[in-house]
Amino acid sequence: METIGHLLGLQPAPAEILIIDQSREHEAETNDRLSALQNEGRIRWIRLPAPSIPHAMNAGLSAAAHDIVLFLDDDIVPDQDLVAAHARAQREGCAIVAGQVLQPGEGPLPHGEQSPRFRFCSSERRFVSELMGGNFSIQRRLALELGGFDENFVEVAYRFEAEFSERALGAGNRILFEPAASIRHLKAAEGGTRSYGNYLKSIRPGHSVGEYYYLLRSRNTSKRLMKMLKRPLRAVATKHHLRQPWWIPVTLIAEALGFGWAVLLYFRGPRLISEQK
Numbered sequence: 001m002e003t004i005g006h007l008l009g010l011q012p013a014p015a016e017i018l019i020i021d022q023s024r025e026h027e028a029e030t031n032d033r034l035s036a037l038q039n040e041g042r043i044r045w046i047r048l049p050a051p052s053i054p055h056a057m058n059a060g061l062s063a064a065a066h067d068i069v070l071f072l073d074d075d076i077v078p079d080q081d082l083v084a085a086h087a088r089a090q091r092e093g094c095a096i097v098a099g100q101v102l103q104p105g106e107g108p109l110p111h112g113e114q115s116p117r118f119r120f121c122s123s124e125r126r127f128v129s130e131l132m133g134g135n136f137s138i139q140r141r142l143a144l145e146l147g148g149f150d151e152n153f154v155e156v157a158y159r160f161e162a163e164f165s166e167r168a169l170g171a172g173n174r175i176l177f178e179p180a181a182s183i184r185h186l187k188a189a190e191g192g193t194r195s196y197g198n199y200l201k202s203i204r205p206g207h208s209v210g211e212y213y214y215l216l217r218s219r220n221t222s223k224r225l226m227k228m229l230k231r232p233l234r235a236v237a238t239k240h241h242l243r244q245p246w247w248i249p250v251t252l253i254a255e256a257l258g259f260g261w262a263v264l265l266y267f268r269g270p271r272l273i274s275e276q277k
Contacts, residue, residue, distance in 0.1 A: 001033060006078055008042060014083055017043045020060045022051040053133065053157040054149035058273055061143050069143065073134030075186040085181035086137040095142045095173055098128060099135035099181030108179065128177045130165045135183045146171060147272030152213055152265040155206025159214035166219065200240045203250050208235065208258030216266040231255065
């Protein structure tokens with residue numbers, strides 16, 4: 001609810017606010033507040049039966065009534081200039097605009113002080129090869145032409161942004177990073193796809209299937225095999241596993257299950273908006 005309150009207070013205000021609700025249940029007070037905001041016409045509240053990031057984004061894309069759609073996480077504090085900064089960049093002819101994302105305890109990198117690998121806390125306005133699903137805007141027409149977001153990125157949907165970015169760039173589009181369109185990400189512990197748990201302490205494959213599926217779909221065939229081979233080793237090369245090595249076989253089983261699931265999804269083919277009509 002805090003994020004919704006921040007969005008309602010933005011100036012200029014968003015033309016509409018769609019709440020794509022993936023939480024299985026809310027406290028009565030939260031339900032009452034969401035219902036009241038919808039009845040007042042201040043939000044549109046769309047409930048989904050099960051958590052799925054790409055399905056939620058496709059639902060929002062389909063329901064949106066305006067030409068530009070701004071996707072945001074549900075646990076953020078937006079900069080007051082967020083909507084205006086996205087709108088300015090879109091008016092310049094940039095159909096896809098990625099905004100700045102500041103993680104807990106993180107500040108913007110000073111201009112000119114950049115890391116070797118691009119980070120979304122950067123202060124440098126530039127074209128980039130990827131976006132973060134929690135803060136980017138896109139022309140609705142273009143997003144629909146691209147087929148929306150692949151719903152084969154199940155559960156935590158890791159790497160769905162990378163696959164969408166590759167598809168957009170492959171179709172001749174560019175992604176502009178606009179640091180003035182900034183949010184602070186709070187990393188809430190509950191709600192939505194966070195219900196799938198901590199990947200360090202789970203045998204469930206939902207945290208690994210996304211990357212394996214992405215690598216199987218990637219056009220960069222020269223690197224994907226090596227990355228798939230390295231993935232299980234990286235998954236157990238953590239301080240958690242060093243301190244509690246009995247979790248290593250659990251994590252490796254989760255990785256194997258995730259790979260098998262990804263293979264099945266790959267051969268089934270992508271689940272885009274166009275394929276579901």
